[in-house]
Amino acid sequence: MLETDILIIGGGPAGSTVAKYLSIAHVDNVLVQRNFDFRKPCGGGVRMDSFDEFEIDKALIKKRVNEITLVYKSKKIEIDVTKTPLAIVDRVEFDTALRNAAREKGTKLYEAAFVSLERFDTHVISKIKLNGEYVEIKSNYVIAADGVNSKIRKLVNGDEVSSLLTHYTDLTSKSYDSCQFHFGEEVAKRHYAWAFPHANGSNVGTVADDEDCLAKLKINLDVSEETKNFGYKIPKFENNVFYKERVFFVGDSASQVLPFTYEGIHYAMSSAKILSEIVIQKREPIEYEKEWNKKHQKRFSSLLKLQKVFLYNDFMIAVMMKLYESKYIQRQMVSFWLGDRDLDVNLAFFLRMFKRVIKIKQEVK
Ligand SMILES: Cc1cc2nc3c(=O)[nH]c(=O)nc-3n(C[C@H](O)[C@H](O)[C@H](O)COP(=O)(O)OP(=O)(O)OC[C@H]3O[C@@H](n4cnc5c(N)ncnc54)[C@H](O)[C@@H]3O)c2cc1C
CATH class of the missing domain: 3.30.9.10 (D-Amino Acid Oxidase, subunit A, domain 2)
Structure with a gap:
């Protein structure tokens, strides 16, 4: 039987990032990824500042995109994002590089499939299939970073990622x-x-x-x-699970995908960094959810509200496009998206928005 402090299942952006930070802090960890050639279906769009924030090699960037185009029927609105462009990555190369970065820092990386786990008061025994053989791993904690189809979520929480x-x-x-x-x-x-x-x-x-x-x-x-x-x-941002009896969840398995934009890569890595700090500092597991909420909850729930209102039907989409004609709104929304500013999405916010639409309509007349 293998033994480690932390066993991480899934070597996508979430699992590899948590593994890297644990290794930098000399926390013993094992990372298990089913298939090293797995190509995660993905648009591959990552906000450029992620590369500095998570110390990722910029040579992985295939394209830099300085403009976002919103399209509704024949209407097009171009939004300048030169300040923080979008990077396009190839997911096989990107995920491989993240796993290798963790391995270089000390993570033990296995190409193997997670099969099952059994939880005890003081530890977890997991079974993985490595080179056709079943191997048991004893760990203090397991981190489930096994994506939207998380098997661990089914076994531990009895549900599926929405x-x-x-x-x-x-x-x-x-x-x-x-x-x-x-x-x-x-x-x-x-x-x-x-x-x-x-x-x-x-x-x-x-x-x-x-x-x-x-x-x-x-x-x-x-x-x-x-x-x-x-x-x-x-994943939809609902029914989030952070921790249950010696198992932490991170990334898609925890439903940590930003509503409206459905960005998952940046938030998988950001959530992984938060989780790694909790584990390194040996804080109570509940602190992970608290720290995550402090950093992300407000933006996630505001975007969920905006999605529900502005994507409710085609009329509301037309209203949203009208608002986006304003350069001021474009700048505000980009800085909100990047987390440079907060946005209180409440009744007063919507009244201000509708006043703006009416004003724009009058100016056009
Ligand atoms: C079509 C599509 C387009 C998308 N486009 C974008 C985009 O442009 N930008 C963006 O930010 N996000 C995008 N996303 C979301 C993004 O891909 C995910 O949110 C992100 O990959 C989540 O990272 P993760 O590490 O949590 O999970 P994953 O990337 O899914 O990684 C999980 C890993 O666990 C491994 N695994 C699973 N089960 C086991 C097991 N039993 N044993 C061992 N290993 C296992 C898998 O092989 C996988 O490598 C898109 C998603 C889809 C479906």
Whole structure:
């Protein structure tokens, strides 16, 4: 039987980041990743400041995007994000680099599949399948970073991560200079569809749980190329789980994906950093949820409210687009998105917004 202080299951952005910080602090840890070649289905868009915040090699950036385009029917609004551009990464390269960074700092990394666990008062015994054989690992704690289909969540919490089934495809015939977000019932229902540049071409998809929306998006984007469509789950920000009886949850397995934008990479790493500090300082497990809430809860719940109101139907999307015509609103929303400023999303906020729409309409007249 192997023994370690912390066993981490899942070597995506969440698991690899927590492993790296634990190793830097000399906390003994083992990282188990099922398949080193796994390509996480993903647009690969990461805010550029993540590279400094989590000390990631910028050579992994395939493209830098300085502009976001919001699209609703024939209307397009371009938003400048030069201050904090979006980086496009290749998920196999990115995840591999994050795991290797943890290994270089001292993490023991295994290509193996987590199978089951048994919890005791003082420790956990987990079973993994390594090179076709079952191996047991005794640890003080387990960190579940095994993604949206988390097996550990089912075993420990008896539920699944609440999620939506996204539909997406890769295109070689199109490449975009900006990250496009498409709104409206026909392409995205109450979410958004995207067209992002990639290393070779682009990745387009819709968060709407409906393949017809992807077909419509391809028509709108004038895609004639025959492509294969794929589907993969993305977590909804609800029913979060942080800790249960010697098991911590982080990243997608904990539903830590930002509402409205569905960004998961940055928040998986940010949540992992918070968790690593709790473990390193040997603080009470409940402190993890408290620290997470201090840092992220307000922004997550504000964006959830904004999503519910502005993506409620096509009329509200038209109102949102009207608001985004204002450069002032664009600047405010970008700095809110980046966490540079807080936003109190309450009745007073919506009244101010609607006053602005009416003002813009009068100015246009
Ligand atoms: C179509 C789509 C597009 C997206 N686009 C973006 C985007 O552009 N930008 C963005 O920020 N986010 C995006 N996301 C979300 C983002 O991909 C996730 O939020 C992010 O990957 C979460 O990181 P994680 O480490 O928690 O989980 P994951 O990246 O899913 O990593 C979990 C890891 O655990 C491993 N694993 C699972 N089970 C086991 C097991 N039993 N044993 C061992 N290992 C196991 C998996 O192989 C995987 O490597 C997108 C998601 C989807 C579905």
